[in-house]
Amino acid sequence: MADRDGLIWLDGEMVPWREAKVHVLTHTLHYGMGVFEGVRAYRTPRGPAIFRLEDHTRRLFNSAKILGMEIPFDPELISQAQIEVVRQNKLDSAYIRPMCFYGSESMGLHAQNLKVHCMVAAWPWGSYLGQEGLERGIRVKVSSFSRHHINVTMCRAKSNGSYMNSMLAVKDATACGYDEALLLDTEGYVAEGSGENVFIVHDGALYTPDLTSALDGITRRTIFAFAESFGIPVREKRITRDEVYIADEAFFTGTAAEVTPIREVDGRAIGSGSRGPITERLQQQYFDVVQGRDAGYDHWLSYV
Numbered sequence: 636m637a638d639r640d641g642l643i644w645l646d647g648e649m650v651p652w653r654e655a656k657v658h659v660l661t662h663t664l665h666y667g668m669g670v671f672e673g674v675r676a677y678r679t680p681r682g683p684a685i686f687r688l689e690d691h692t693r694r695l696f697n698s699a700k701i702l703g704m705e706i707p708f709d710p711e712l713i714s715q716a717q718i719e720v721v722r723q724n725k726l727d728s729a730y731i732r733p734m735c736f737y738g739s740e741s742m743g744l745h746a747q748n749l750k751v752h753c754m755v756a757a758w759p760w761g762s763y764l765g766q767e768g769l770e771r772g773i774r775v776k777v778s779s780f781s782r783h784h785i786n787v788t789m790c791r792a793k794s795n796g797s798y799m800n801s802m803l804a805v806k807d808a809t810a811c812g813y814d815e816a817l818l819l820d821t822e823g824y825v826a827e828g829s830g831e832n833v834f835i836v837h838d839g840a841l842y843t844p845d846l847t848s849a850l851d852g853i854t855r856r857t858i859f860a861f862a863e864s865f866g867i868p869v870r871e872k873r874i875t876r877d878e879v880y881i882a883d884e885a886f887f888t889g890t891a892a893e894v895t896p897i898r899e900v901d902g903r904a905i906g907s908g909s910r911g912p913i914t915e916r917l918q919q920q921y922f923d924v925v926q927g928r929d930a931g932y933d934h935w936l937s938y939v
């Protein structure tokens with residue numbers, strides 16, 4: 636990722652991609668206390684547009700507040716920086732990564748005078764779990780790693796260090812030949828994917844875990860809005876792994892994952908073992924909206 640042409644926004648300046656570097660004694664590199672967002676810009680008939688930009692920026696600042704990090708820039712500037720990295724890199728669609736981190740001003744858990752630095756990068760990133768996964772559905776393994784305890788990791792914060800748990804789960808799942816992991820919380824209830832929220836469909840209604848140890852996903856909220864407009868009931872509840880096994884449909888949601896059907900969990904086919912009809916309808920609506928084909932949701936698009 637380091638050796639490419641382009642520009643990255645770093646602490647208020649656009650710098651050449653290859654020069655956007657930090658010192659090896661950067662505090663966040665050692666201790667993982669940082670916050671980030673995953674945002675997407677999509678090609679639309681009116682040019683590139685970032686989906687729910689303000690919601691992502693708001694969550695970035697909330698994440699920092701939860702961790703007690705003070706971002707030294709206004710939210711408006713961070714939102715504008717996301718627009719600029721798409722525009723100045725001449726991208727017509729992109730994955731955008733804002734990230735705020737502690738610098739190399741000092742080391743140790745009791746470090747003083749740490750400065751919060753902010754970067755924003757953007758690059759082309761296609762289907763997170765593969766185009767075939769979007770169409771046919773993916774194979775998922777319930778992870779042997781539990782999702783965070785809510786009083787160990789602050790799960791409303793999208794924090795760098797919390798993703799070691801996600802990577803352990805992904806390595807576990809892919810080593811066993813699966814595409815993605817589904818994590819249970821510390822009480823054994825379904826929480827979320829390694830980088831996604833999860834929904835199941837049963838008798839025409841959507842069910843998704845309460846947020847406790849799952850991230851408050853923006854795509855999750857988007858699906859709530861679509862479901863309401865379609866008259867599909869959505870219920871947040873505790874879900875057990877065997878409820879997933881016998882669901883009619885299941886799917887992941889996330890900025891990177893978009894709406895990815897789940898066709899199998901732990902060797903059990905979910906429903907027909909392929910993308911279900913409600914999943915397909917929500918997925919199609921998602922792409923119509925992010926690609927600017929549904930004027931009813933134009934307020935969610937920030938044109939670059």
Ligand SMILES: Cc1[nH+]cc(COP(=O)(O)O)c(CN[C@@H](CCC(=O)O)C(=O)O)c1O
Nearest residue numbers: 673830831832850852853854855889890891
């Ligand atoms: C743990 C987790 N849960 C749910 C979500 C869905 O949130 P939202 O994007 O607001 O709908 C994400 C986003 N995962 C990001 C990071 C992926 C990565 O590999 O890095 C993303 O989708 O951009 C998570 O990381």
